[in-house]
Amino acid sequence: MTATMSKVKIGIVGSRFQADCVAAAAKAVPDEAEVVAVESPTKGHAADFAKRHSIPRSYMDHRELLGDPNVEMIWIAAPNRLHAPIAIDAAKAGKHVVCEKPLCLTLEEADAMIDACRKAGVLLLYAEALFFAPKYVKAKQMADEGAFGRIHLVKQGEKHSGPHSDWFWDVAQSGGGAVMDLGCHGVAFCWWFLGKPKIKSVYSHMATQAHKERTQGEDEAITIVEFEDGAVGVVESSWNRPGGMDDCIEVFGDKGQTYADLLMGNALPTYSEVGFGYAVEKAATTRGWTYPVFEEHWNYGFPQEMRHFARCVRGTETPVSDGEAGRIVQEVLYAAYASAGLGRKVMLPFRPKGIAKPIDLWRAPPQ
Numbered sequence: 001m002t003a004t005m006s007k008v009k010i011g012i013v014g015s016r017f018q019a020d021c022v023a024a025a026a027k028a029v030p031d032e033a034e035v036v037a038v039e040s041p042t043k044g045h046a047a048d049f050a051k052r053h054s055i056p057r058s059y060m061d062h063r064e065l066l067g068d069p070n071v072e073m074i075w076i077a078a079p080n081r082l083h084a085p086i087a088i089d090a091a092k093a094g095k096h097v098v099c100e101k102p103l104c105l106t107l108e109e110a111d112a113m114i115d116a117c118r119k120a121g122v123l124l125l126y127a128e129a130l131f132f133a134p135k136y137v138k139a140k141q142m143a144d145e146g147a148f149g150r151i152h153l154v155k156q157g158e159k160h161s162g163p164h165s166d167w168f169w170d171v172a173q174s175g176g177g178a179v180m181d182l183g184c185h186g187v188a189f190c191w192w193f194l195g196k197p198k199i200k201s202v203y204s205h206m207a208t209q210a211h212k213e214r215t216q217g218e219d220e221a222i223t224i225v226e227f228e229d230g231a232v233g234v235v236e237s238s239w240n241r242p243g244g245m246d247d248c249i250e251v252f253g254d255k256g257q258t259y260a261d262l263l264m265g266n267a268l269p270t271y272s273e274v275g276f277g278y279a280v281e282k283a284a285t286t287r288g289w290t291y292p293v294f295e296e297h298w299n300y301g302f303p304q305e306m307r308h309f310a311r312c313v314r315g316t317e318t319p320v321s322d323g324e325a326g327r328i329v330q331e332v333l334y335a336a337y338a339s340a341g342l343g344r345k346v347m348l349p350f351r352p353k354g355i356a357k358p359i360d361l362w363r364a365p366p367q
């Protein structure tokens with residue numbers, strides 16, 4: 001049987017924002033993947049989601065989903081604190097696992113997820129879609145051809161007006177603020193772009209600038225990641241930028257540079273006095289000047305990521321983003337919070353034990 005002859009059968013955990021992207025991504029690669037079930041604990045949500053996306057089965061407990069023999073791989077699109085327990089249960093049930101970012105809350109959880117999946121002989125895939133975003137993939141192809149010479153600086157920024165669901169703002173459920181939520185993308189991006197080098201140190205400045213009433217988490221941060229050959233990654237994370245999602249990179253080498261704006265750069269500069277249906281993720285209005293994006297999921301790389309993960313399950317491609325990648329990002333997140341607390345850079349390896357959630361390292365850094 002060839003890869004294209006059998007679709008990978010997916011069960012989605014969660015039924016809201018990212019779950020919709022996952023379902024749409026599967027529909028975009030119908031020869032490779034198919035969503036056969038969805039699970040979400042809120043009454044009616046999974047059933048409504050299943051109806052909306054023509055998914056045959058829905059459940060209200062992830063253990064029921066894991067007991068479904070039709071499901072080969074689960075895709076965890078639930079709040080961060082649930083990633084590890086659900087992934088470990090899935091491994092025990094013999095299901096492959098895709099986990100949305102960030103991998104989990106703690107490094108102990110990352111270890112346990114990786115161990116459980118390895119022991120069960122199932123894949124643990126880390127859904128970092130920026131590795132598949134076509135514009136960023138093109139930038140990396142040029143870099144790998146040598147277009148920019150030796151790259152010494154990679155910047156990534158992800159900024160918007162703040163998350164859509166309450167749990168992101170509750171650090172007990174999210175593990176931290178904008179760095180956990182958005183910085184994890186930039187850290188992964190810089191590391192991947194530079195060819196996955198060892199990370200030497202991390203420095204981060206964090207603050208809660210605009211949302212002190214709503215969260216104990218940081219809503220604004222700049223994180224500097226130093227790699228072993230001296231190249232530097234700069235990651236900007238913000239929950240304080242109205243006007244819709246902003247995701248940009250800049251790459252600098254001794255022979256050239258490139259700039260890419262994932263959303264506004266792929267949009268139609270538009271003026272409308274009356275407005276229209278939808279412009280871009282987290283844009284509050286469609287009146288006045290806006291940047292409506294087209295093929296939003298494709299620009300993010302969601303269908304391309306789905307296709308790659310399906311092929312990994314069929315054994316025709318090797319994962320470019322797995323649990324180990326998620327664990328590397330997680331260690332940088334730990335170091336970033338500790339650095340912000342200490343007011344200095346933190347050297348890696350950095351594996352303090354017994355931390356309940358990354359943001360605790362900001363509030364009470366190890367001395």
Ligand SMILES: NC(=O)c1ccc[n+]([C@@H]2O[C@H](COP(=O)([O-])OP(=O)(O)OC[C@H]3O[C@@H](n4cnc5c(N)ncnc54)[C@H](O)[C@@H]3O)[C@@H](O)[C@H]2O)c1
Pocket residue numbers: 013014015016017018019039040041042045062076077078079080082100101102127128129165167181
């Ligand atoms: N790759 C990306 O670009 C991207 C974008 C958005 C979110 N995410 C990640 O995806 C995950 C989900 O985020 P979201 O934006 O969809 O959040 P959301 O609040 O929109 O949806 C969360 C879903 O999880 C469900 N849920 C809660 N408890 C559950 C449980 N015990 N079992 C199963 N489901 C449960 C909720 O009912 C809801 O359907 C987060 O980890 C987030 O960081 C990734």
